[in-house]
Amino acid sequence: MTDKPGLLTVEGICKSFIGFKALDGVDFTVRSGEIHALLGENGAGKSTLIKVLTGVHQPDSGVIKIDGQAVNVRDTQHAQNLGIGTVYQEVNLLPNMSVADNLFIGRQPMRFGFVNRKLMEERARELLAQYDLHLDVASDLSRYSVAVQQLVAIARAVDMSGRVLVLDEPTASLDRHETEILFAILRQLRARGLGIVFITHFLDQVYEICDRVTILRNGKLAGCALTAELPKIELVSLMLGRTLAIATHNTRRDRPVPAIRQFSFKGLGRSRSIAPFDLDIGEGEVIGMAGLLGSGRTETAKILFGIETADTGHVHIDGNPALIRTPQAAVACGFGLCPEDRKSDGIIGDLSVRENISLALQAQRGWFNRLSGREQTVLADKFVKALDIRTTDIEKPVKFLSGGNQQKVILARWLATNPRFLILDEPTRGIDVGAHAEIIALINRLCDDGMALLVISSEIEEIVAYSTRVVVLRDRAHRGELSGDEITASNILGMIAAEPEGASA
């Protein structure tokens, strides 16, 4: 890897946040004239690495070098001066101002102490013409599509820095055609000698445009290779890891397939979110949902639970049609959902364990039928015992509990409502190995008790351990289903990595 000198090199970067190591000795090199993919699942450390590169965070240890010179990136402004331009995931521009303002704010051409709008707009037109973009630069940015805004952000970043361009999931909100335009521009910039860091979770795009790829997992470097020399299946296994060994033998797979599946979802879908899919689930089944980040896993959960309304399709429960357009309706039908990001969507950190557990049941009973303090205590005590939630007492604010115990509190909240169908989105993320095994044992127990479960997970081995069926997602669509003896880690990986044209099982 020494044929070309690195334009931007980081060596042994470590960065910890309170009680959590986000980056652990990561090395990373971008060369001039290459597009370098940075891959990893949620929480792998991609964003933290980018924030260290662009001066938002200061690394705890490690060196950042530009052209072989060690530098200390103080802040975003300094990063720009060093030649590192960033386009963040959510386009960080000012939709209330004109296109020209957005391109030149802070460095407008001046005349007699006033902004020379005419010159500024002329320059903006010239700048955008390089990207074959012909806009009315005097009109508000908000009038243009997200794709155009993204291109404007890139034009600004390149114009201001012009050496390294960092793109954080630039294609997440673009359609196929818009992505093509973006790629054409990236190729053009690569030819100009820029080093481009490209973060995405669309693997096809990695193979389409990137020269090299670096993979992070759990804050560590999992691999770095030339894209052409790395088969897709290997890439996926590097991203997802195959480290978790669970001894529990899955016995339920031998059971006969239930004759009636009580929950039936037909043709549910939402444009720009997830392609229409069918899903049937019966009591005593665990459906594992596998796929990479952004493949439509969470979107599926949100549609099932009524957080996002489906454009198409219909739902039948026990053979009767049901309309689920709000989470309240879903709860009324006996659904429960443990969301992916428990910190922002799940627990309420300042409330006690007792209050967090009784929340969903209270919501189900309505505002005027208050759960008394004693009822709440009884409820909380029961679940603290049943799920082995480790807390000194039930009045402790949930934020002081460990990740695994917080997860159990959310589970308890939904179990208290006695759901018939429970959706778990990444129930084992960010919790330690011991708690991991407990959650899996709990999933098995709930299933044996006759609950229907849908579990979304990035951990393939884990899915293999508890699922009676596995649905595999790719590119915002359900691509296939595995059942019985077909459920193996390599089969799942194979389906995730399959070519888009290729037949999926």
Next chain:
Amino acid sequence: MNTRVLPLYATLLICIIAYAACVFQFPAMFSTRVAGNLLTDNAFLGIAAVGMTFVILSGGIDLSVGSVIAFTGVLLAVLITRYGVHPLIAFAIALLITTVFGAGMGAIIHYLEVPAFIVTLAGMFLARGLCFVMTTDSIPIDHEFYAMLQGLFYRLPGGGRLTFIGLLMMVVFIIGIVMAHFSKFGSYVYAVGGNRTSAELMGVPVARTTIGIYAMSGFLSGLAGIVFSLYTSAGYSLAAVGVELDTIAAVVIGGTLLTGGVGYVAGTFIGVIIQGIIQTYIVFDGTLSSWWTKIVVGVLLFSFIALQRILVFLSLKRTTATSGG
């Protein structure tokens, strides 16, 4: 067409219709005398409203305006009548104090990350309290320089008077318009109001801008205080109570979004004039209580906020429609 300008046009239309309706009922209102008085009577309100426009454009609020006007009035009265300071020097002292006062509030808002509402609320009590510390009486100002400034006017055709303070308000508005649209500072104000985080990531000096905005509002409140003292020839601790709310009303009626980032200084001028027209109408009518001004302003505010919400909603809908297609 740009939907952002729509509230401005709506305000202008309402202003013209209101004036036409008044003239229809009281033809005497169609004269340069009334126009001149409109400017003179609302000079202090207009000057303070220019500062408020910048504050609201940046997504903030300044509740200290009315108190600062009263503070300036009392300070001038005390300096001129008790200590015999020349009015020009007193003006300079007052403007310096109010500007530093505003800058201080801006610094607290930015560095301590306290909501502007709270900081300027504290500023409001502080400035009003300082008035009472200086004096609880109403002090008349009797100085030949004041008399000279008060007698200064340009006679309009038709007998109307464009007074010094009326003219001063126009000048402040023109400077405000130029600053908003043709200076770096102006673009930073819109940027901070549009999205503070984005502005910071794009290299806008947010700290300097925030402090500058509140310093400017402080300065203009001080200037409004000077104009108010010229207008009333007195300093009184209980003067200009609630003027901050009148200026906020003028800014919002003028089409500036309370959430920041969108609006025009020129719109605020129309907002001030609309309030003036309503007051003039009440004077002409003679039977109506002056509280009708408040009622009409209240109704206008409601309708403008509703109009803005509808426009924002429609433009959001349109963007999703175009991006979806």
